Amino acid sequence: MLKDKVALVTGAQRGIGKEIALMLGRAGATVIGTGISEKDVEVIDQMLQAEKIQGRGKLVDVTNKPMRESAFEEIRTEFGAPHILINNAGITRDNLMLRMKDEEWDAVINTNLNAVFHMTQLCLRDMLKAHFGRIVNMASVVGITGNAGQVNYSAAKAGVIALTKSLAKEVAARNVTVNAIAPGFIDTDMTRHLSEEHRAAYLKTIPMNRAGQAADIAKAVLFFVSDAADYITGQTLHVNGGMYMA
Numbered sequence: 117m118l119k120d121k122v123a124l125v126t127g128a129q130r131g132i133g134k135e136i137a138l139m140l141g142r143a144g145a146t147v148i149g150t151g152i153s154e155k156d157v158e159v160i161d162q163m164l165q166a167e168k169i170q171g172r173g174k175l176v177d178v179t180n181k182p183m184r185e186s187a188f189e190e191i192r193t194e195f196g197a198p199h200i201l202i203n204n205a206g207i208t209r210d211n212l213m214l215r216m217k218d219e220e221w222d223a224v225i226n227t228n229l230n231a232v233f234h235m236t237q238l239c240l241r242d243m244l245k246a247h248f249g250r251i252v253n254m255a256s257v258v259g260i261t262g263n264a265g266q267v268n269y270s271a272a273k274a275g276v277i278a279l280t281k282s283l284a285k286e287v288a289a290r291n292v293t294v295n296a297i298a299p300g301f302i303d304t305d306m307t308r309h310l311s312e313e314h315r316a317a318y319l320k321t322i323p324m325n326r327a328g329q330a331a332d333i334a335k336a337v338l339f340f341v342s343d344a345a346d347y348i349t350g351q352t353l354h355v356n357g358g359m360y361m362a
């Protein structure tokens with residue numbers, strides 16, 4: 117299905133990004149998965165090789181401009197310009213507003229919002245020239261609903277949703293689609309560090325009675341980059357077991 121497509125997935129070493137990288141690879145894409153340490157890159161390489169997926173891990177801290185730019189040029193030379201960009205990398209630095217440090221605000225805005233802008237800008241020119249591109253941005257349900265203790269994270273994710281819509285309007289005529297996925301409560305390291313009490317409270321809000329799995333999100337990504345979604349752009353798809361209904 118994705119034969120001849122090059123997909124760039126940020127934060128592919130674990131969690132949702134790992135599942136996305138594998139699912140796109142199994143669908144035939146050449147996958148470049150980014151990690152922020154040499155060890156991450158090795159893990160990504162091994163994970164792709166184990167499934168005989170073309171592509172490799174690449175060292176990219178999405179908040180680091182020189183690293184982003186040189187990695188992008190290397191990818192372009194080695195594999196060709198990406199047709200698919202999945203802006204997945206993300207972090208949390210939760211705190212109540214009055215206690216939140218500047219660094220916690222800045223780190224989350226830089227990683228979860230600014231990097232989406234920068235990575236997309238790098239990939240967009242080639243997509244526009246090729247008259248083909250599929251960009252999927254990882255948002256969050258809290259980008260719509262808000263969440264106490266997450267002013268930084270929810271603001272970044274709301275920004276991602278708005279960026280998605282605005283860019284979708286800019287580039288639709290060139291057959292570049294830009295969509296977002298808003299996961300609810302997904303069982304990854306990001307949510308595993310929450311207390312049992314917090315996890316139980318979240319689970320109570322999910323009509324399907326279970327946390328989502330990374331694969332639930334990866335399947336939605338696969339849909340957006342497949343032919344089935346050719347006429348869909350600027351949308352935010354909520355994948356949350358009914359936790360929030362738009």
Ligand code: NAP
Nearest residue numbers: 127131132177178204205206254256299301302304305306
């Ligand atoms: P995760 O398990 O914590 O994984 C995050 C990934 O992002 C890791 O691979 C991490 O690399 C990478 N990353 C972090 N900072 C980076 C940077 N500066 N440059 C490059 N990569 C970086 O999180 P997840 O649950 O899979 O989340 C994936 C995306 O879904 C995020 O955007 C998150 O906000 C969003 N999301 C998750 C949930 C959820 O319930 N889990 C809900 C809504 C939205 P390392 O492994 O090296 O740290």
